[in-house]
Amino acid sequence: MSIFSWLFSSDMAIDLGTANTLVYVKGRGIVLSEPSVVAYHVKDGQKKVLAVGEDAKLMLGRTPGSIEAIRPMREGVIADFDVAEEMIKYFIRKAHRRTAFTPRPKIIVCVPHGATPVEKRAIRQSVLSAGAKRAGLIAEPIAAAIGSGMPITDPTGNMVVDIGGGTTEVAVLSLGDIVYARSVRVGGDRMDEAIVSYLRRQHNLLVGEATAERVKTSIGTARMPDDGRGQSMHIRGRDLLNGVPKETEISQAQVAEALAEPVQQICEAVMTALEATPPDLAADIVDRGVMLTGGGALLGQLDLALREQTGLAISVADESLNCVAIGTGKALEYEKQLRHVIDYES
Ligand SMILES: Nc1ncnc2c1ncn2[C@@H]1O[C@H](COP(=O)(O)OP(=O)(O)OP(=O)(O)O)[C@@H](O)[C@H]1O
Ligand SMILES: [Mg+2]
Incomplete structure (x- = not known):
């Protein structure tokens, strides 16, 4: 990287999660990690943002009638467009100290594998109107697998299970692409x-x-x-x-006892994925085990419970809360090698 681009470029990767948003700046790593929460005041039908992130989360469930604190992302996609856009703008500004010389950044955002074209367009639009020059999308399971250090470009089956706030995404990858992916609406x-x-x-x-x-x-x-x-x-x-x-x-x-049902649903999603995976790739997964990422992977004994129910070896990724952001960031850093996983078009 030239000194010029080190000083002025601030291309970014964003993990826009249901629970947490993380921003990775090229050449610097993760610079921001805050709850995906916005608090605003409604006056004359207009929403005025009062707080975003950490400060807004403290207000959740504690606001008077005139203030609302909400989470604009649901199940990994935008639920409230205007509020989500304000939140994205705020985080980009916070991560990116813009000067008159700073070019507008290129931004890569991860989206759930199951996001519809309309949902993808909404995310891309928010990032562009928040000031990005170009907006690329990457499938969340691919980002999670890259971020947890799995050899995703090898011709072998790799299974990654990302347990977030809104959803659990189970995916089988081989040769840098998704062979099977399923998202269940169970998470933190x-x-x-x-x-x-x-x-x-x-x-x-x-x-x-x-x-x-x-x-x-x-x-x-x-x-x-x-x-x-x-x-x-x-x-x-x-x-x-x-x-x-x-x-x-x-x-x-x-x-x-309280968590038995959601835990069971996560186990079933893994079993369903294994059954739907072509036999040779399934055999690779039996050999290599399953990688857990996301905040939900930190639930006590979840790895053990999954091992008992599925018979597979289970590992929890290092920095599981950061994996998707790190993986999206790596896609940005090594864009030449990882071109095919980033979508700038649709
Ligand atoms: N130690 C822990 N034990 C159990 N759950 C945890 C722990 N730490 C964080 N979590 C949960 O992890 C969830 C957040 O995880 P993460 O940041 O991966 O979600 P997200 O990426 O925002 O959501 P999604 O991927 O569904 O959009 C929250 O529900 C949080 O309560
Ligand atoms: Mg996530």
């Missing part, structure tokens, strides 16, 4: 909802999604603890019987 959000509804049913306790997420990331587990109870933590919510705040204790065994 569904796990949080499962904890909320478990507490409501079993304890008459109403908790918000932020509390449920804290339970999941602190003591969450995909398997019954060996001693039948495991660790526990105190949580607060509202007693549904008398409406007053209440504190209670929740154990890992209870969390495992």
Whole structure:
């Protein structure tokens, strides 16, 4: 890279996730990772953005009537176009200190394998109107596989399972392309909802999604603890019987019970993918195992639960929360070699 382009180019790769958005700047790596949340004020029918990212997430579930805090991405695609565009603009500006000399950046964004042409166009449009000179798209499973260091261009079958906030994408890759991919609408959000509804049913306790997420990331587990109870933590919510705040204790065994259904759905998605994979590639996967990426891969004992149910060797990628952004960033850095995985057209 010339000194000129080092100083002035800021081509970027963006992982626009349901839960988190990450921005990778060419030559620098990941420079930003924040929740995909926007808080805005509605006045005279106009939305005025108040906070984006970390600051906005603190407001989720805690806003007065005049302010709304929302997540503009759902299941990996744009759910609220205007708000998503504001969010993308904000993150690009934050990552890219523009001067009068800075050329407009080229930006590569990853999209779920199952995104429709309309959804892809919406993402491309938002990036262009946020100031990009060109917008390329890359399939998320390919980015996840590159980011986790899998040899995706080899003529062997590789399976990657990306468990995000909104979806779990299971893909089989060979020779740099997708042989099979399936997306199920189960991910971290569904796990949080499962904890909320478990507490409501079993304890008459109403908790918000932020509390449920804290339970999941602190003591969450995909398997019954060996001693039948495991660790526990105190949580607060509202007693549904008398409406007053209440504190209670929740154990890992209870969390495992609450999460049984989403965990089972993830296992089934892996089994379905294996059954649909041509036999020689399936044999490669049996030899080489399965790579887990995304924040959901960090759920306690999920690798073990998957190994028990599928019989496959399971690894959790290093930096699993960053894999997709790193992979998208590598596609940008090694664009010449990885041309065929980036789509600038449709
Ligand atoms: N230690 C942990 N245990 C369990 N879940 C976790 C942990 N850390 C993060 N998560 C969950 O990971 C999810 C976010 O993962 P990630 O950033 O990969 O999603 P995303 O890319 O934004 O979503 P998607 O790919 O579906 O669009 C959240 O639901 C979060 O609660
Ligand atoms: Mg993701």
